[in-house]
Amino acid sequence: MSERKTTSTPAPGGMPGGGATRRFSAEKPKNTSLTIRRLWGYLQKNRLQLIIVVGLILINTGASLTGSYLLRPVINDYIIPKNYDGLLNILGFMLVIYCAGATAAYLQSRFMIIISQKTVNQIRNDLFGKLQALPLPFFDSNSHGELMSRFTNDVDLISESLNNSITQIFTSIITLTGTFLLMSYISPLLTLVTLVMVPLMLWLASQVIKRSKNYFIEQQKAVGATNGYIEEMITGVKVVKVFGHEQKAENDFEKLNEDLREKATKAQMYSGMMMPIMINMSTINYALTATIGGLLAVTRGLDIGGLASFLQYSRQFGRPINELSSQINSLQAALAGAERVFEMMNREPEAPDVENAVELKNVEGEIKLENVTFGYNDDKMILHDISLCARPDQKIAFVGSTGAGKTTIINLLPRFYDIQSGKISIDGIDIRKVSRESLRKSISMVLQDTHLFSGTVMENIRYGRLNATDEEVVKAAELANAHSFISRMPQGYQTVLEGDGSNLSQGQRQLLNIARAAVADAPILILDEATSSIDTRTEKHIEQGMDTLMKGRTTFVIAHRLSTVRNADEIIVLEQGRIIERGNHQDLILKKGKYYQLCTGQFP
Numbered sequence: 001m002s003e004r005k006t007t008s009t010p011a012p013g014g015m016p017g018g019g020a021t022r023r024f025s026a027e028k029p030k031n032t033s034l035t036i037r038r039l040w041g042y043l044q045k046n047r048l049q050l051i052i053v054v055g056l057i058l059i060n061t062g063a064s065l066t067g068s069y070l071l072r073p074v075i076n077d078y079i080i081p082k083n084y085d086g087l088l089n090i091l092g093f094m095l096v097i098y099c100a101g102a103t104a105a106y107l108q109s110r111f112m113i114i115i116s117q118k119t120v121n122q123i124r125n126d127l128f129g130k131l132q133a134l135p136l137p138f139f140d141s142n143s144h145g146e147l148m149s150r151f152t153n154d155v156d157l158i159s160e161s162l163n164n165s166i167t168q169i170f171t172s173i174i175t176l177t178g179t180f181l182l183m184s185y186i187s188p189l190l191t192l193v194t195l196v197m198v199p200l201m202l203w204l205a206s207q208v209i210k211r212s213k214n215y216f217i218e219q220q221k222a223v224g225a226t227n228g229y230i231e232e233m234i235t236g237v238k239v240v241k242v243f244g245h246e247q248k249a250e251n252d253f254e255k256l257n258e259d260l261r262e263k264a265t266k267a268q269m270y271s272g273m274m275m276p277i278m279i280n281m282s283t284i285n286y287a288l289t290a291t292i293g294g295l296l297a298v299t300r301g302l303d304i305g306g307l308a309s310f311l312q313y314s315r316q317f318g319r320p321i322n323e324l325s326s327q328i329n330s331l332q333a334a335l336a337g338a339e340r341v342f343e344m345m346n347r348e349p350e351a352p353d354v355e356n357a358v359e360l361k362n363v364e365g366e367i368k369l370e371n372v373t374f375g376y377n378d379d380k381m382i383l384h385d386i387s388l389c390a391r392p393d394q395k396i397a398f399v400g401s402t403g404a405g406k407t408t409i410i411n412l413l414p415r416f417y418d419i420q421s422g423k424i425s426i427d428g429i430d431i432r433k434v435s436r437e438s439l440r441k442s443i444s445m446v447l448q449d450t451h452l453f454s455g456t457v458m459e460n461i462r463y464g465r466l467n468a469t470d471e472e473v474v475k476a477a478e479l480a481n482a483h484s485f486i487s488r489m490p491q492g493y494q495t496v497l498e499g500d501g502s503n504l505s506q507g508q509r510q511l512l513n514i515a516r517a518a519v520a521d522a523p524i525l526i527l528d529e530a531t532s533s534i535d536t537r538t539e540k541h542i543e544q545g546m547d548t549l550m551k552g553r554t555t556f557v558i559a560h561r562l563s564t565v566r567n568a569d570e571i572i573v574l575e576q577g578r579i580i581e582r583g584n585h586q587d588l589i590l591k592k593g594k595y596y597q598l599c600t601g602q603f604p
């Protein structure tokens with residue numbers, strides 16, 4: 001992620017040629033025309049404003065070209081014949097034209113900002129909507145950083161490009177064409193002289209760009225590596241400190257930083273050469289054109305005013321060329337960004353509910369798994385032939401060594417993943433025939449790593465059921481045994497939690513999770529017991545909270561504590577995705593099998 005954040009590398013600006021190396025991206029769009037069409041789909045919603053922008057660009061460039069051309073009559077018709085009254089008039093006229101151009105430029109940039117912000121706003125909305133519709137397997141295979149960079153870096157690239165590149169490219173093309181036509185009109189011969197230099201300038205520019213581009217890519221990679229390292233060291237700060245690796249971290253960082261310095265110096269030096277080369281070329285070109293123009297004026301009768309206008313144009317000629325190459329670079333980066341955004345939008349969303357999906361109402365809470373086989377990928381099955389039945393008010397506990405498949409089973413109940421074969425039913429209805437929304441509403445989950453959002457304690461508990469009243473939230477907190485610690489907080493239920501509830505203890509977070517599940521008041525409950533050690537008083541609190549919550553519900557629990565397992569109606573012992581033992585505590589202890597071993601730590 002960090003690598004892409006650094007694609008923009010400033011190079012000396014100014015004229016001519018300075019901007020050509022402004023933005024480099026190692027990535028190019030793969031299917032440009034498709035991406036452009038898709039982007040146009042968004043842009044064309046502002047068609048009227050776009051037409052106005054085109055009109056404004058025409059006024060702006062037209063004004064600039066006309067302004068330069070007017071030098072000709074100013075000199076020929078007013079200065080040389082000493083017609084000062086007329087001169088004042090035409091200067092006034094020029095002023096009006098330049099003012100019109102400036103106003104058009106100002107309005108054009110305002111309109112373009114409005115268009116581009118509207119466009120990226122819509123893209124962001126669509127992307128976020130898509131994010132909500134994507135199934136869990138998508139998130140398993142994409143890093144969070146990677147997904148985040150779609151919203152930040154890639155959307156920024158699009159926005160920046162819409163703001164500047166598109167209008168700049170358009171302006172440059174019109175200016176280039178207009179300048180060329182007017183130059184040819186004034187003196188075709190002199191135009192030829194100017195053009196002779198252009199290929200040489202372009203060739204030199206492309207050579208410098210090619211070399212410095214490679215250095216910029218190197219620099220980008222080095223920045224990426226350095227940023228990645230910093231990110232890793234900040235997130236892992238505790239581990240670094242606890243193992244006393246501060247010095248090593250510093251040494252490693254120094255190496256990366258030194259590498260970055262070397263590459264950045266080369267990149268900047270190369271791109272820095274561009275401006276002096278171009279200025280010199282342009283000056284030589286100007287001098288040559290002026291000399292030959294002067295000769296033409298003397299020998300071929302080229303008018304002085306025409307020569308002045310021509311020189312003005314020839315001086316400006318390099319600018320749109322350089323501007324174009326620079327903006328095309330940045331447009332390419334933006335298209336690559338847009339492509340990544342659209343690629344995510346193209347992902348398959350969660351399969352829609354079947355036609356006439358059953359809306360669950362008054363759920364009893366009987367859950368049945370029949371010969372369920374499941375794998376996260378089709379080529380590797382994790383669960384094999386799992387069958388079980390949980391009746392309302394029953395508690396089913398899953399135990400087994402790490403990686404046995406306990407979490408995987410509970411992930412199947414709300415249909416986070418679809419099974420490969422077998423059947424899971426709720427109150428006798430196959431969950432594939434039930435609307436996902438009503439299925440998930442029937443299940444509350446207390447997970448170990450449940451997320452707390454930035455917001456008040458009240459809002460966080462209410463996340464379980466958004467239409468819960470304040471009283472219901474407080475009642476749920478009381479039920480979950482969370483009320484007393486919340487009341488002791490400075491602002492009680494209005495205390496703001498930040499950064500995933502980092503201002504809370506592990507036990508307090510767990511209590512809030514239980515309260516959240518309590519407020520949801522679903523007939524089926526899934527609990528993943530906290531493994532981290534919590535002091536015995538809090539543990540008692542949590543236990544009581546959970547016990548109250550379980551009453552009258554079908555409960556599945558991934559159990560880590562003996563007390564929880566002991567009073568379960570059925571204990572299911574898993575090993576490598578298979579049920580190897582089942583029964584209640586008493587039965588299983590007598591069996592002296594895996595469960596006995598897990599409970600007592602002894603081999604029978």
Ligand SMILES: Nc1ncnc2c1ncn2[C@@H]1O[C@H](COP(=O)(O)OP(=O)(O)OP(=O)(O)O)[C@@H](O)[C@H]1O
Pocket residue numbers: 140376377382400401402403404405406407408409
């Ligand atoms: N999202 C996933 N994609 C692919 N494989 C996964 C995924 N989640 C888990 N697995 C694999 O499935 C197997 C079962 O994992 P699961 O998390 O269900 O075990 P568990 O019994 O809950 O373990 P623990 O007690 O350590 O939480 C493991 O081999 C794991 O590598």
